[in-house]
Amino acid sequence: MDRKDEQLLQQFFIEASQQTIADNGFSERVMRRLPNRANWFNRVWTLGCILIAIALLLMSDAITIAKTNIEVFTQSLLNGGLIEMLPTISMLIFGLAIAGAYELYVCVKENL
Structure with a gap:
């Protein structure tokens, strides 16, 4: 896709995002009636999983093993x-450096 096509698409999407459709408040009423229960459950589930992961990490020797591996790596x-x-x-x-030079070349070539 060349630069002109990209600019036309970008202009189209900007104009489309600024349009509003009159629905007499229907969308707002629907959003207010959606249950908050799902949002609450997701937060509790995520917190529970994080706490279980932390507990398992502390009960295992993972921290000691990681510390030892870092020390061995640094010493080597x-x-x-x-x-x-x-x-x-x-x-x-x-x-x-080669990849960066190629990207710079392509960028300069497109702008010419």
Whole structure:
């Protein structure tokens, strides 16, 4: 889709969103009559699931295991693991640079 089509679509949707349909307050009455019970139940269910997840996390050794893994990872980086990762990191940075340059090229090409 070219830039002109995109502008026409955007203008169409802006105009359509500003239109109002007279319904003599029907939509407002329907919204007032919808039950709040579903909203309340969703909040209670979400809170219950979060509390159960926190309880399970605290009862297990997950925090200790995560702490140990972070310590081992940090020590291996400090003991020479970072040098082993340099080729991978440089390839990642190079790939991101190439992708960014391509996106910049496409953006400049579309604006011309």
